[in-house]
Amino acid sequence: xxxxxxxxxxxxxxxxxxxxxxxxxxxxxxxxxxxxxxxxxxxxxxxxxxxxxxxxxxxxxxxxxxxxxxxxxxxxxxxxxxxxxxxxxxxxxxxxxxxxxxxxxxxxxxxxxxxxxxxxxxxxxxxxxxxxxxxxxxxxxxxxxxxxxxxxxxxxxxxxxxxxxxxxxxxxxxxxxxxxxxxxxxxxxxxxxxxxxxxxxxxxxxxxxxxxxxxxxxxxxxxxxxxxxxxxxxxxxxxxxxxxxxxxxxxxxxxxxxxxxxxxxxxxxxxxxxxxxxxxxxxxxxxxxxxxxxxxxxxxxxxxxxxxxxxxxxxxxxxxxxxxxxxxxxxxxxxxxxxxxxxxxxxxxxxxxxxxxxxxxxxxxxxxx
Amino acid sequence: xxxxxxxxxxxxxxxxxxxxxxxxxxxxxxxxxxxxxxxxxxxxxxxxxxxxxxxxxxxxxxxxxxxxxxxxxxxxxxxxxxxxxxxxxxxxxxxxxxxxxxxxxxxxxxxxxxxxxxxxxxxxxxxxxxxxxxxxxxxxxxxxxxxxxxxxxxxxxxxxxxxxxxxxxxxxxxxxxxxxxxxxxxxxxxxxxxxxxxxxxxxxxxxxxxxxxxxxxxxxxxxxxxxxxxxxxxxxxxxxxxxxxxxxxxxxxxxxxxxxxxxxxxxxxxxxxxxxxxxxxxxxxxxxxxxxxxxxxxxxxxxxxxxxxxxxxxxxxxxxxxxxxxxxxxxxxxxxxxxxxxxxxxxxxxxxxxxxxxxxxxxxxxxxxxxxxxxxxxxxxxxxxxxxxxxxxxxxxxxxxxxxxxxxxxxxxxxxxxxxxxxxxxxxxxxxxx
Numbered sequence: 001x002x003x004x005x006x007x008x009x010x011x012x013x014x015x016x017x018x019x020x021x022x023x024x025x026x027x028x029x030x031x032x033x034x035x036x037x038x039x040x041x042x043x044x045x046x047x048x049x050x051x052x053x054x055x056x057x058x059x060x061x062x063x064x065x066x067x068x069x070x071x072x073x074x075x076x077x078x079x080x081x082x083x084x085x086x087x088x089x090x091x092x093x094x095x096x097x098x099x100x101x102x103x104x105x106x107x108x109x110x111x112x113x114x115x116x117x118x119x120x121x122x123x124x125x126x127x128x129x130x131x132x133x134x135x136x137x138x139x140x141x142x143x144x145x146x147x148x149x150x151x152x153x154x155x156x157x158x159x160x161x162x163x164x165x166x167x168x169x170x171x172x173x174x175x176x177x178x179x180x181x182x183x184x185x186x187x188x189x190x191x192x193x194x195x196x197x198x199x200x201x202x203x204x205x206x207x208x209x210x211x212x213x214x215x216x217x218x219x220x221x222x223x224x225x226x227x228x229x230x231x232x233x234x235x236x237x238x239x240x241x242x243x244x245x246x247x248x249x250x251x252x253x254x255x256x257x258x259x260x261x262x263x264x265x266x267x268x269x270x271x272x273x274x275x276x277x278x279x280x281x282x283x284x285x286x287x288x289x290x291x292x293x294x295x296x297x298x299x300x301x302x303x304x305x306x307x308x309x310x311x312x313x314x315x316x317x318x319x320x321x322x323x324x325x326x327x328x329x330x331x332x333x334x335x336x337x338x339x340x341x342x343x344x345x346x347x348x349x350x351x352x353x354x355x356x357x358x359x360x361x362x363x364x365x366x367x368x369x
Numbered sequence: 370x371x372x373x374x375x376x377x378x379x380x381x382x383x384x385x386x387x388x389x390x391x392x393x394x395x396x397x398x399x400x401x402x403x404x405x406x407x408x409x410x411x412x413x414x415x416x417x418x419x420x421x422x423x424x425x426x427x428x429x430x431x432x433x434x435x436x437x438x439x440x441x442x443x444x445x446x447x448x449x450x451x452x453x454x455x456x457x458x459x460x461x462x463x464x465x466x467x468x469x470x471x472x473x474x475x476x477x478x479x480x481x482x483x484x485x486x487x488x489x490x491x492x493x494x495x496x497x498x499x500x501x502x503x504x505x506x507x508x509x510x511x512x513x514x515x516x517x518x519x520x521x522x523x524x525x526x527x528x529x530x531x532x533x534x535x536x537x538x539x540x541x542x543x544x545x546x547x548x549x550x551x552x553x554x555x556x557x558x559x560x561x562x563x564x565x566x567x568x569x570x571x572x573x574x575x576x577x578x579x580x581x582x583x584x585x586x587x588x589x590x591x592x593x594x595x596x597x598x599x600x601x602x603x604x605x606x607x608x609x610x611x612x613x614x615x616x617x618x619x620x621x622x623x624x625x626x627x628x629x630x631x632x633x634x635x636x637x638x639x640x641x642x643x644x645x646x647x648x649x650x651x652x653x654x655x656x657x658x659x660x661x662x663x664x665x666x667x668x669x670x671x672x673x674x675x676x677x678x679x680x681x682x683x684x685x686x687x688x689x690x691x692x693x694x695x696x697x698x699x700x701x702x703x704x705x706x707x708x709x710x711x712x713x714x715x716x717x718x719x720x721x722x723x724x725x726x727x728x729x730x731x732x733x734x735x736x737x738x739x740x741x742x743x744x745x746x747x748x749x750x751x752x753x754x755x756x757x758x759x760x761x762x763x764x765x766x767x768x769x770x771x772x773x774x775x776x777x778x779x780x781x782x783x784x785x786x787x788x789x790x791x792x793x794x795x796x797x798x799x800x801x802x803x
Binding site: 019021022025029032033036037039040041045046047048049075088090091092093096116117118119120121122123124125127128131134161163165166167168170172174175178187191195199202203279281282283284286287288290291294295298299303305307308309310313327330331333334335337338341344 | 452616628723739
């Protein structure tokens with residue numbers, strides 16, 4: 001029995017590796033994706049173009065505009081001639097924000113009255129515009145403080161100090177590399193397995209496999225192990241590139257990381273085999289894998305926190321393997337997550353793996369052809 | 370070895386009559402074989418001259434029509450196309466409509482009050498009353514620190530033991546905000562909201578509490594009045610849903626078509642097609658038309674659901690929406706066919722489609738991440754991505770209206786890319802064996 005499974009495993013690995021195109025696909029795109037998307041996934045907003053309508057000729061207004069021009073967040077501060085120019089500039093997306101300073105700005109400030117400036121933001125990009133509004137507010141705060149100090153005003157009674165744990169310099173790569181380790185491992189593990197059975201079925205070799213002395217369980221093992229090995233290889237490649245190329249710290253234990261990865265890959269491959277055993281053609285398998293993957297990645301807590309979702313959707317995410325693995329990988333990379341926490345996220349993965357692998361074994365036996 | 374078995378199988382199904390109840394293959398599979406052999410037969414009887422130019426144009430249209438019919442049947446009979454064009458769009462809309470919100474609320478934070486005092490308790494209460502936070506109170510930092518590591522808390526606000534003392538003495542009393550930097554987006558928002566709660570508290574307490582009122586209030590002189598156009602409630606759903614329409618059309622336009630020609634090569638039906646008098650353009654039109662219709666239908670379904678079910682405003686015109694979507698599909702469909710013609714393998718084709726169309730539509734289109742903030746080389750790269758123009762057009766059409774200064778340049782860019790891709794596609798399409 002061991003010999004038979006081994007033969008199948010060797011055959012699967014050879015099939016994946018021997019074709020130069022599929023060999024390239026296993027190595028090339030993940031690395032390209034890593035480089036491209038690591039740098040693209042900036043949650044910060046920089047290089048923003050903004051507009052200014054300054055109807056005030058006083059020095060205070062000029063001073064304030066200069067502060068915006070000096071800020072690294074704004075690449076270009078475009079001067080608009082009047083209120084009429086605001087709408088076209090925002091509509092055409094040439095600026096994300098317009099700062100509107102009214103005609104009596106300086107006069108009120110010199111008189112010691114508080115004066116208002118207007119920030120007009122493009123709600124089509126509401127996430128970015130909210131962040132930009134925050135930057136603008138910070139500039140105004142600093143300006144206010146200086147005004148207060150200049151008039152020998154009181155010290156602020158209290159000050160808030162922020163400290164960012166685990167990523168003190170807000171390096172974007174520290175967040176995106178661990179996330180990409182998870183996503184790319186998932187994509188590869190899922191697609192490789194989803195296709196392996198569907199391809200054999202489409203080509204007709206699956207029937208040959210069924211009439212061979214291999215038991216359904218042996219076929220499952222023979223399909224799972226090579227996919228796990230490929231997935232481990234993929235992950236190692238990406239982790240290596242992340243740590244060496246992007247200098248993302250790896251604070252946690254590698255043993256824990258690889259142990260969790262084994263369980264995770266078993267869960268993902270279980271899903272892949274399940275899709276594969278339902279599909280009759282490769283097209284169905286690929287599309288099925290997508291229909292699973294796109295929502296699963298979106299609901300993993302990668303793009304938006306799970307706590308923000310409505311309760312019923314939070315319940316749905318409990319069945320999502322990516323959710324748990326993301327916590328483990330990010331935790332091990334950046335936080336040296338304690339083993340107990342890893343375990344807390346690992347046992348649901350083990351349950352998912354057992355359920356999906358059992359279900360696909362059953363389907364193989366009962367759904368021939 | 371596998372390829373050989375593959376074509377053997379195919380030949381057998383082509384020439385042998387498969388038993389009607391033969392569950393071994395799926396209906397669409399039989400369909401391909403049957404239509405392709407119909408083609409063979411008809412052209413045999415009518416003996417069309419080798420050089421297709423002499424024949425009447427009506428034959429050409431009949432051939433295209435026949436291919437369109439065959440391709441449509443194949444789409445209609447394959448459950449996976451409903452999955453892609455019907456189920457996935459609705460699933461994505463539900464997820465983006467209900468699930469993914471980039472706006473924070475009820476985020477779990479810990480508030481550590483090291484020594485109870487009226488001032489510290491009142492600030493802690495402000496945090497508890499904020500709709501942004503779900504607060505866990507603690508006496509010591511150590512009680513909640515572990516939860517920040519495990520991710521159960523997204524931030525900790527620490528009011529040190531001497532908070533009230535320092536306020537009373539007139540010193541600056543520090544409030545420490547600790548956030549989890551492994552999720553920078555949430556960290557930034559927690560920081561901003563916590564600052565907001567704290568500033569609010571300062572202003573209110575400055576009026577009512579004596580320890581603060583002894584000094585003149587430090588009310589800011591310059592007040593910002595933010596106004597968010599197009600989306601005054603700052604609802605992230607309103608820009609995520611238009612973006613997800615782009616994702617759906619990318620998947621249908623490129624992934625589905627990428628599999629189509631690759632499958633014909635894998636199964637050997639491409640060679641059967643070569644034996645027919647069909648021309649390059651006819652072949653391509655026969656493949657493009659059905660998927661164009663499918664893509665537009667999925668777009669219509671998604672937009673209708675977005676407006677009716679999810680109350681996303683649609684301020685543009687339907688005609689413009691159709692025009693922009695058609696232009697986008699004119700990019701995506703040839704790209705998919707190009708991929709499958711070049712790769713001739715469904716696995717490789719699906720991965721290339723993923724890399725060249727789906728992931729860029731997700732990451733590089735401005736759908737989630739701001740293009741302006743990306744490094745210069747990537748920013749330049751986005752100019753050749755159709756998704757960039759489509760996402761921007763959709764967001765404008767949904768939220769702002771028919772803004773010519775956005776839509777016209779986008780349409781021009783989409784058209785240029787379409788022409789380039791079509792030209793490349795016609796070049797690589799060969800209906801001849803080398």
